[in-house]
Amino acid sequence: MSAKDMFEKLDYDYFNNGLRITCQNYKISNCKLIEFNLQERKILLADDDKEVIELSLKEIKAINQQIKELSWYE
Helix, strand or coil: CCCCHHHHHHEEEEEEEEEEEEEEEECCCEEEEEEEEECCCCCEEECCCCCCCCCCCHHHHHHHHHHHHHHCHH
């Protein structure tokens, strides 16, 4: 299963504009955001409440799958 499929199964909206991959979930808190900066190879985690970001194991697996697909492990 692709990272996109995994995020969408977790109710995330998945966008890729070539510079960033943005995954947003409005059903978890006000808005939960996982963003992959494709140029700098960085991941941003945020929510509207500016609280500690809590990730489920399924979200971590989706993040790891995205990293694998982007070949960031190499």
